[in-house]
Amino acid sequence: MADDPLASVEPRAGVPKPDPILVVDGVQRRYGGLVAVDVDHLEVQRGVITSLIGPNGAGKTTFFNLLCGFDKPDAGRWTFRGDHVEGTSPHVLARKGMVRTFQLTKTLGRMTVLDNMLLAGRDQRGESAVRGLVRGTWKGQEAELEAKAHDLLVRFKLDAKAGDYAAGLSGGQRKLLEMARALMTDPALVMLDEPMAGVNPALTQSLLGHVTALRDEGMSVLFVEHDMDVIMTISDWVVCMAEGRVIAEGRPADIAGNAEVIEAYLGIDHGGSVSGEIR
Amino acid sequence: MSWISVFALALQTAVGFQGASYALAATGLNLQFGYTGLSNFGHVGFLMMGAYGMAIASDRGWSIWVGLALGIGAAVLLGLALGIPTLRLRADYLSVVTIATAEILRLVANARPSAPVTGASRGIGGLSESLGFFRPNFFPEGKYGIGNSFLFSSRQLWSMVVAWSCVLVVTLLVRAWVRSPWGRVLRAIREDEDAARALGKNVVVFKLQSFVIGGSIGALAGALIALDAGSVNPGRWIAPLTFALYTVVILGGAGTVWGPVVGAVTYWFLLDFVDGALNNLWFDVSDTTAGAVRLALMGVGLMLLMIYRPQGILGSKEEMLASGR
Numbered sequence: 001m002a003d004d005p006l007a008s009v010e011p012r013a014g015v016p017k018p019d020p021i022l023v024v025d026g027v028q029r030r031y032g033g034l035v036a037v038d039v040d041h042l043e044v045q046r047g048v049i050t051s052l053i054g055p056n057g058a059g060k061t062t063f064f065n066l067l068c069g070f071d072k073p074d075a076g077r078w079t080f081r082g083d084h085v086e087g088t089s090p091h092v093l094a095r096k097g098m099v100r101t102f103q104l105t106k107t108l109g110r111m112t113v114l115d116n117m118l119l120a121g122r123d124q125r126g127e128s129a130v131r132g133l134v135r136g137t138w139k140g141q142e143a144e145l146e147a148k149a150h151d152l153l154v155r156f157k158l159d160a161k162a163g164d165y166a167a168g169l170s171g172g173q174r175k176l177l178e179m180a181r182a183l184m185t186d187p188a189l190v191m192l193d194e195p196m197a198g199v200n201p202a203l204t205q206s207l208l209g210h211v212t213a214l215r216d217e218g219m220s221v222l223f224v225e226h227d228m229d230v231i232m233t234i235s236d237w238v239v240c241m242a243e244g245r246v247i248a249e250g251r252p253a254d255i256a257g258n259a260e261v262i263e264a265y266l267g268i269d270h271g272g273s274v275s276g277e278i279r
Numbered sequence: 280m281s282w283i284s285v286f287a288l289a290l291q292t293a294v295g296f297q298g299a300s301y302a303l304a305a306t307g308l309n310l311q312f313g314y315t316g317l318s319n320f321g322h323v324g325f326l327m328m329g330a331y332g333m334a335i336a337s338d339r340g341w342s343i344w345v346g347l348a349l350g351i352g353a354a355v356l357l358g359l360a361l362g363i364p365t366l367r368l369r370a371d372y373l374s375v376v377t378i379a380t381a382e383i384l385r386l387v388a389n390a391r392p393s394a395p396v397t398g399a400s401r402g403i404g405g406l407s408e409s410l411g412f413f414r415p416n417f418f419p420e421g422k423y424g425i426g427n428s429f430l431f432s433s434r435q436l437w438s439m440v441v442a443w444s445c446v447l448v449v450t451l452l453v454r455a456w457v458r459s460p461w462g463r464v465l466r467a468i469r470e471d472e473d474a475a476r477a478l479g480k481n482v483v484v485f486k487l488q489s490f491v492i493g494g495s496i497g498a499l500a501g502a503l504i505a506l507d508a509g510s511v512n513p514g515r516w517i518a519p520l521t522f523a524l525y526t527v528v529i530l531g532g533a534g535t536v537w538g539p540v541v542g543a544v545t546y547w548f549l550l551d552f553v554d555g556a557l558n559n560l561w562f563d564v565s566d567t568t569a570g571a572v573r574l575a576l577m578g579v580g581l582m583l584l585m586i587y588r589p590q591g592i593l594g595s596k597e598e599m600l601a602s603g604r
Contacts, residue, residue, distance in 0.1 A: 070473070094479035106474035108467055109601045119467050120478040124460045127480075129488045132459030133452065142460065167601035185479055 006045055006237055011250025011258075014041040021046040021189055021220045022067070027076030029062055029244075036062045037073070038244045044189075049211065049221045051231045053255075054241035055265050060224045061103065063241065064193055068100045069093045081188060095122065097188035103197060103224075105174040107181075109167030113158055116166050116177060117149035118142070120184035149184060156180040156210065172203040179210060190214055192223035196230055208234050232256060240265065285555035287428035293548035295435060299442030300504050301546065305527040305539035306449055307496030312525070313533035314457055315489040316469030317366075318374040321381030322524055325494040327516040328353040329501030331388065333410065334403035334511040335396060343410040347502055354498035358491035366486045378518060389513035402512025412506040413437055438507040445503065446540060449496055454536045456492075465489055469534075470602070526581060532591030534598075541592050550577065 005018055020043035029037040037059040044050050052060050065071040067078065069090040077086045080098055088096075108116050124145070125131050126138030153159040156176045161169060166177060175195060182190055195211070196204050204227075212234055214221050225231050231238060231252065238255040240248045242264035248255060255261050292298065304326055311317040332350020336342065341349075361380055365373045388397040397403070407413055416437040424430035431439065456462050464485050467475040472482050505511045523546070531542025553576050557569040564572070584591070590599035 068477070070476075089481075090473075090476045091479050091481050094477060099479075100477050102473070102477070106471050106477070108470045108474060110470055110598050111463075111466060115463060115466075118460070119463050119475070119480075121460075122479060126460030127464055129456070129461050129492070132461030133455045135455070135459070138460060165597060165601040181478070 004236070006048065006251065009045075011248070011254035013246045013249050015043070015249055017043040017045040019046045020044060022078065022080050022222070024067070024078040025076060027063070027066060027078060028074050029059075029066055029071065030074050035244050037066060039063060039076070039241075039246050042239065042246055042249075044220065044222055045237060046220050047215065047218060048236035049215050049223070049234055050237045050239060051235040052222065052224045052239050052241060053226075053228075053231055053265065057243075058241040058264075059244040060241055061193060062244075064100070064191060064222075064224055068098060068191060070100075094185060094187075097186070098191065099182040099185045099187040099189075100191040101175075101178045101182055101193055101195060103193040105171070105178045107166040107169065107174045107177050109165060111166060112163055113153070113166050113169070113177060114146070114149060114162040116181050117153065117184055118145050120181045121145040121148070122185050145184070152180045152183055157206075172199050175199055175203075175207060176210070179207070183214075187219060189220045189222060192221065194224050194226065196225060196227055204230065280555070280559050282559065283426075284428040285552065285559050287426060288555055289548050289550075289552035291424075291429050291431070292551040293544045293546075294439075295431065296438040296442050296503075296507050298544045298547045299439055299446050300500050300507070301524065301527055302446045302540045302543035303442065303449060303503065304497050304500035305524045305531070305543055306446070306453055307493040307500065308524050309493075309528045309531075309533060309535075309539045310453055310456070310465075310489055310496065311493035313528055313535070313538065314462065314469060315465045315486060315493075316370070317486060317490055317493075318370055319377045319490065319493070320374045320518075320521055321361075321377030321379070322494075322497050323516045323518065323521045324377065324381030324384045325354045325357060325497030326501030326504065326520070327381070327384055327388070328357055328494075329498030329503075330505035330511045330516070331397060331501075332498070333406055333502045333505040334398070337406040337409040338398070338403050340409065343412060343506075346410060347499075350498045350502045351495050354494045355491050358494040359487070362487045362490045366483050366490065378521075381516070381521065382518065385513050385516050388516075397513070398511075400513060402510055404510035406505055406511065407509040410506065438503075442503050442507070445499060449499070450536060450540065453496075457536065461485075461488075466534075526577065529581070529591055530584065532594030535591070535593040535595075538591055538593045545592065549580065553577075 009015055009017060022044040024039055024042040027037060027039045028035065054060050062071065066073050069088050077084060079085065080096060085093060124138065125141055131137040150159065153162055158173060158177055158180065169177060195207055199207060208230065211221055235252050238250060238252055239246055240255060240261045247264055248258045248261045308319065308322050311319045329350035332353055333346040336346030336349055361376055365376045387393055389400050391399050393399055413434055416433060418433040418436050420433050422430045422432065423436050464475060464480050468482055468485055476482050527542040527546050528539055530545055531538030550573055553573040554569055557564045557572060590596055
């Protein structure tokens with residue numbers, strides 16, 4: 001990016017960012033004696049792609065679930081778009097503009113692809129049990145949502161499937177549908193939990209294109225990912241976790257050369273294959 | 280008895296008040312279980328609220344409308360009282376709590392200290408006279424129907440017309456609900472609560488609404504059953520009635536608008552036809568044996584249904600397959 005807002009940010013764990021959308025302080029999650037997550041301070045910059053990496057068991061997904069309200073921390077505070085949101089329910093966070101996807105996709109198989117999309121529309125008048133009975137009160141809004149859903153389905157190449165049950169989609173198409181559905185909520189921050197897991201290389205490319213498109217449209221993206229190549233290609237900023245802590249932060253190139261990351265993530269020096277240039 | 284009579288009598292039960300009241304009660308359960316995925320195993324408790332609402336109103340000399348309001352009001356309160364603590368938890372908690380609560384309610388109504396309110400084990404009688412359920416009956420005295428067996432008295436005809444009218448109105452309401460964005464959220468919750476939550480839906484509120492509305496429909500059915508019978512006593516509101524309603528919902532097709540209606544009519548037709556057939560054999564079958572055999576056959580029938588048509592009579596095969604990801 002030409003005007004990289006993170007250009008002057010020092011690559012160090014817990015570093016402040018010029019315009020953070022999410023600020024985390026002292027978040028801890030313990031399971032009995034095991035400290036699964038222990039993040040002192042983390043800021044996620046607005047309008048960029050931040051990836052959260054780390055070896056298996058580093059606490060990435062747990063941390064992710066805490067941030068979205070799907071799990072409750074034992075300690076800690078965090079703000080989203082300036083508001084304190086610790087202890088906030090997931091549905092409230094979603095309405096505030098933080099939408100997530102799941103590692104194991106949660107497309108609704110018994111609903112059509114279009115219904116999956118329409119479900120996600122925000123502030124629907126017809127979702128009131130009383131107004132739902134009076135079609136006239138929500139018909140107009142439904143038509144607007146349908147138009148919006150159709151545009152998104154075209155963009156994600158799912159428009160031909162709109163009337164099919166989502167159960168009939170392939171694994172990759174479900175990932176696409178989940179991402180498209182998330183966009184129906186007009187999010188400010190899109191949180192993707194391993195969006196490329198179990199997806200073939202061709203589709204990975206298309207998913208990557210969609211993720212960068214989100215950023216280019218002004219959304220912030222935070223995603224958990226395993227695949228180093230993917231991370232190095234599209235991330236503007238990388239946060240590396242190990243044993244529940246944030247051990248390093250920086251641009252992909254900083255992370256690729258970081259000895260601590262290499263040790264934690266790979267256990268050994270992985271040589272040249274972990275580099276920003278790979279592709 | 281001729282086989283035509285056996286057939287006619289079974290049909291009479293199926294399209295009569297029995298069929299209608301079961302269809303209505305099952306419509307409430309269908310909203311909860313079929314559309315929202317809530318396993319309410321104490322639906323009979325909601326029916327009981329409606330029935331006792333009528334009985335208490337009759338006992339105190341209040342009007343039929345007060346009785347209806349009392350019953351539905353009690354069902355709403357029961358729904359909230361059961362739903363608020365349990366609907367936040369995993370699905371199994373709701374089943375355990377509802378089945379236990381329905382049983383507790385029946386035992387409380389049956390207990391001697393409850394006698395001033397519920398009439399304890401003797402219940403409350405004389406409802407139809409004091410509440411005037413049959414007063415607006417415009418069908419003149421006499422028999423209505425075809426032939427010698429498919430016949431309804433003017434009172435039976437009135438009960439069944441009132442009950443089927445309620446079924447029609449409630450089913451059309453449910454149809455409008457499940458086709459609305461509200462119903463879409465219920466279907467999403469049935470499949471995956473977390474997905475609905477992640478998309479900004481307040482899952483607990485939707486579940487509570489569905490639970491309370493379904494329970495109120497059950498109470499309406501209970502109120503009609505009390506009015507038709509003219510008396511209420513605790514022995515009737517037992518768990519097997521809930522299971523019969525589940526049979527009706529699954530038979531007709533859970534999560535379909537007209538499933539409960541088709542299910543209730545089919546259920547009563549089969550049950551009564553088997554009953555009549557057993558009494559019409561060349562050897563004698565005692566009533567207890569006939570009762571046991573018809574339930575056993577119902578069980579076999581349900582198993583066959585689950586194997587060959589798990590989506591029920593009206594359910595969509597494609598949707599059923601979609602759920603088994």
